[in-house]
Amino acid sequence: MLTEAQIDRYARHILLREVGGIGQERLLASTVAVEGLEAGGWLVAWLALAGVGRLLLDDAAAVSAADLAPLLSAADRGRRRDEALAAAIPAFNPDTAAAVGRGEAALRIRAGLPDGAADAGVIHWAARGDEAVVVPPGARLCPACAAALPAAPAAPAAASLAGSLAGAEALIHLLGRADGPRPVQHFRGGEPVRCDHG
Amino acid sequence: MSRDPTPAPAIDAAVDIRAHVCPMTWVRVKLALERLAPGAHLEVLLRGDEPLRNIPRSAAADGHAVVRTEPAGDGHRLVIRKGSEPC
Numbered sequence: 001m002l003t004e005a006q007i008d009r010y011a012r013h014i015l016l017r018e019v020g021g022i023g024q025e026r027l028l029a030s031t032v033a034v035e036g037l038e039a040g041g042w043l044v045a046w047l048a049l050a051g052v053g054r055l056l057l058d059d060a061a062a063v064s065a066a067d068l069a070p071l072l073s074a075a076d077r078g079r080r081r082d083e084a085l086a087a088a089i090p091a092f093n094p095d096t097a098a099a100v101g102r103g104e105a106a107l108r109i110r111a112g113l114p115d116g117a118a119d120a121g122v123i124h125w126a127a128r129g130d131e132a133v134v135v136p137p138g139a140r141l142c143p144a145c146a147a148a149l150p151a152a153p154a155a156p157a158a159a160s161l162a163g164s165l166a167g168a169e170a171l172i173h174l175l176g177r178a179d180g181p182r183p184v185q186h187f188r189g190g191e192p193v194r195c196d197h198g
Numbered sequence: 199m200s201r202d203p204t205p206a207p208a209i210d211a212a213v214d215i216r217a218h219v220c221p222m223t224w225v226r227v228k229l230a231l232e233r234l235a236p237g238a239h240l241e242v243l244l245r246g247d248e249p250l251r252n253i254p255r256s257a258a259a260d261g262h263a264v265v266r267t268e269p270a271g272d273g274h275r276l277v278i279r280k281g282s283e284p285c
Contacts, residue, residue: 002229011225017260021229 001025006095010051023175028053028095030174033102035059036111037081039127039159041071043109044085046167048096052174055089055098056105057082066153069160107173109166113146123173125166127154130189132162134169136182144197145186161187207265207277210234212241215249216273223249224256227278231262236282239265245273253278 002010002021006028013019019027032052034044037059047055059081063072067081071092076084086098108122113133117140118124124135129150135141154162165185172178186193213230215223223244230240244253253276254264261281268275 007225007229008222011222014225014228015221021232 002028006051009093009095013050018177019175024051026176027051027171027174030054030107031056031103031105032170032174033058033105033108035102035108037061037067037085038111039066039154040081040111040163041067041069041085042160042163043125043166044089044098044163045070045092046164047170048089048093048098050167050171051093051095052170053096055086055096056103057086057098057100058102059111066156066159069156107170109170113141113149116140123166123169125162127158127162128152130155130158131193132158132165132185132187134162134165134185136169136178136184137173138181139184141184141186142195142197145193145195157190158187161190204265207239207279209241209277210238212243214243215253216243216245220248220252224253227253227257228260231257231260231278231280234280236280238280240278240280242276242278243270243273244276250274 002024010024013024014021028051030052031054032047033056035058037057061081062078063076063081063084071088072084082100086100089096089098110122110124113126114124114135118135118137120137122137126133129152131149133141211230211234213226215226218226227242234240242253244250257264257278261283263279264276265279266277
């Protein structure tokens with residue numbers, strides 16, 4: 001049952017037909033594993049903001065300038081990404097417990113594109129240059145679109161867009177609202193990309 | 199109340215939203231309805247014109263029925279019958 005503080009915090013979710021108090025309790029009871037956190041601050045922030053109850057973070061690489069937004073500060077540069085983000089989450093949403101490492105999870109969010117179709121229970125996401133891609137479970141990005149992705153690290157706008165889209169995709173699955181296969185989302189410069197590779 | 203020809207339904211739960219303002223009024227009623235079985239009756243105590251207009255509208259939009267509206271104290275008492283659609 002939601003606490004008084006949670007009713008206030010999640011009021012806008014409770015109003016939504018697709019979430020409600022029952023859906024919010026489901027999110028609070030969920031564990032999501034986030035594998036790969038390069039430019040992943042926005043993704044983690046969206047999951048925590050939504051009240052996902054537990055995050056398992058896994059990325060031993062060092063925090064760089066591109067990883068800071070929106071949860072970290074310059075003082076975190078050089079720390080492990082997973083440790084720095086896990087430490088930042090309680091102040092952001094005390095309902096979200098964050099731990100470092102791997103383990104059982106209802107859903108996995110994996111950085112980078114899948115080889116072929118994404119596995120069941122796994123959402124892939126990528127932000128490169130000005131492009132943002134989210135591949136839901138069972139979906140695949142057209143190989144020609146994948147090959148054409150820029151090699152450059154994500155621009156800030158692409159990282160925040162990809163993170164928010166991957167976070168929203170995760171909520172749809174956690175809430176049991178994914179009725180059948182869901183499409184790949186692919187944006188360039190903030191605009192949807194229409195694949196014309198046949 | 200005595201002129202109402204329909205018998206008063208048995209109340210299964212109650213929620214007092216007199217201390218709340220929109221949108222928390224409907225948030226509280228929606229949470230209370232979620233905990234009930236379809237067909238169960240929720241008593242709602244409210245104060246002011248805004249919830250008197252909006253709670254019945256929101257309830258109807260989610261498939262519930264307001265089966266009673268009457269003055270109570272300095273506000274109103276509604277009885278809402280929970281619909282069968284998931285809300």
